Each structure stands twice: as structure tokens, then as C-alpha cells.
Amino acid sequence: ALADAAGVSVVTDAVERAVRARGSAATGWPPLRWLGRFRADPLRTLHLTGRADERGRTSLPGPTRVQAAALSSALRRVRDSAGDDLPEAWRDDLRRTIEHREASLPDRLDQAVAGAELDAERPSAWWGLVAGLQWVLLLCVLAGALWLLALVGLGFLQLDDVVPLPRVEGIPLPTLLLLGGLLAGALLAMLSRPLVAATAARRARVARRRIRERLDRVAATDVIEPITAQREAYRRFCRAVARAAARG
Numbered sequence: 723a724l725a726d727a728a729g730v731s732v733v734t735d736a737v738e739r740a741v742r743a744r745g746s747a748a749t750g751w752p753p754l755r756w757l758g759r760f761r762a763d764p765l766r767t768l769h770l771t772g773r774a775d776e777r778g779r780t781s782l783p784g785p786t787r788v789q790a791a792a793l794s795s796a797l798r799r800v801r802d803s804a805g806d807d808l809p810e811a812w813r814d815d816l817r818r819t820i821e822h823r824e825a826s827l828p829d830r831l832d833q834a835v836a837g838a839e840l841d842a843e844r845p846s847a848w849w850g851l852v853a854g855l856q857w858v859l860l861l862c863v864l865a866g867a868l869w870l871l872a873l874v875g876l877g878f879l880q881l882d883d884v885v886p887l888p889r890v891e892g893i894p895l896p897t898l899l900l901l902g903g904l905l906a907g908a909l910l911a912m913l914s915r916p917l918v919a920a921t922a923a924r925r926a927r928v929a930r931r932r933i934r935e936r937l938d939r940v941a942a943t944d945v946i947e948p949i950t951a952q953r954e955a956y957r958r959f960c961r962a963v964a965r966a967a968a969r970g
């Protein structure tokens with residue numbers, strides 16, 4: 723119930739999409755990377771940067787009526803189970819305490835999400851290797867294109883026979899550089915996609931675990947500890963009454 727109310731699934735989905743977008747941009751064909759600038763960053767849309775900010779606030783939508791009802795129901799079950807053996811006056815006091823905590827719980831959950839280390843902006847080491855290789859392939863494409871343009875100019879000047887044209891297996895070297903670089907770059911980008919997707923899914927799982935750990939701490943401090951304190955106060959009261967009765 724806490725995870726649903728805090729929008730954990732929304733955040734982890736945004737983490738996965740953000741990492742996938744960054745990974746695809748890093749390993750994709752360099753001339754096409756500028757297209758990613760026109761896409762909205764799913765984390766920044768939620769006012770999350772992937773870095774922990776204990777004092778920050780997200781723009782996550784609040785819990786729906788169904789989620790709020792499920793959270794209230796879960797809190798009531800915990801409260802009723804903890805106060806089952808308490809006198810009515812103590813149960814009422816416990817109910818008021820939990821209701822007061824429940825009112826501030828959405829803000830506390832939002833702060834817990836904002837303070838989680840999502841690890842979405844850190845690039846993977848292999849992204850840099852693939853990006854470097856893509857730039858090498860781009861240089862090959864540019865070299866082949868410029869070479870072919872130079873050959874066209876020489877042909878226009880009728881000097882194409884003066885400059886020898888290297889060949890590899892019968893294919894002119896500039897043509898091989900141009901077409902080979904394009905094909906190799908496209909193939910490398912396609913082979914990187916499933917690896918990027920796997921990295922994004924793993925980062926999303928890590929983010930989910932870290933957020934849940936923080937939500938568990940909120941539940942402990944805002945729900946479990948007040949209940950424990952109330953029950954301990956009742957036990958102290960009972961011991962005091964017993965001691966007073968023994969003296970009398």
C-alpha cells in the first residue's frame with residue numbers, strides 16, 4: 723500500500739525509460755543524437771534527477787482514491803491488531819495518533835522518494851567504449867565521403883587517372899569506408915539496444931529496492947514506532963497501577 727501510494731511504479735518506469743534513452747543516445751549513431759534533445763526527460767518531468775535530494779519534492783501525482791483507501795485500510799488493520807488487547811480509552815488514543823500520522827504520510831512518502839539514490843544518470847562503462855567506436859566509424863564514413871567527392875572533382879578535371887585508387891577485394895577503398903562505416907554503425911547501434919534495455923531494467927530494479935527501503939523506514943518511524951510507544955506507555959501504566967495496588 724505504501725509503494726502504491728508513493729508512486730513507486732511510476733518512478734521506476736521513469737528510471738527505466740530515462741536510462742534507456744541515455745544509453746541509446748550514448749551508443750547510437752552520433753549524427754542522430756541531437757534528436758534526443760527534443761524528447762522530454764521522464765525523470766525531470768517528475769522533478770527527479772536521479773540524485774538523492776532529502777529536502778526536494780517531486781511532481782508525482784498524489785495517491786488515487788483507491789490507493790488512499792488501500793493505505794487507510796492497511797493502517798487500520800495494523801492499528802486494530804496492535805490495539806486489540808488495549809482498553810477502549812487507549813485504543814481511541816492510538817486511533818487518533820495513527821490518524822494524525824496518516825495525514826502527513828503522503829508528504830513523508832514523497833520526501834522518501836525524492837531522497838532515494840536512483841542511479842539513473844551514471845553512464846555504464848561500456849557505453850563509452852561503444853560511443854568511441856561509433857565516432858571512429860563516423861570518421862571512416864566522413865573520410866570515404868570526402869575521398870569520393872575528391873574523386874568526383876578529379877574526374878571533372880579529367881585527372882582521375884593520375885591518382886591511383888586503392889581497392890579491397892575489388893571494392894574501391896573510399897566506397898568501402900563510406901558504406902562499411904554506415905553499416906557497421908547501424909549494426910553496432912542495433913546490437914547495443916538489448917544491452918541498454920537490460921541495463922535500464924537492472925537500474926529500475928535497484929531504484930525500486932532503494933525506494934522501498936526508504937519507505938520501510940518511513941513506516942517504521944511514522945507508524946510502527948508510535949504504536950510501540952503507545953503500547954509501552956500502557957505497559958508502564960499497568961505496572962504503576964500494580965505497584966500502587968501492592969502498596970495499598
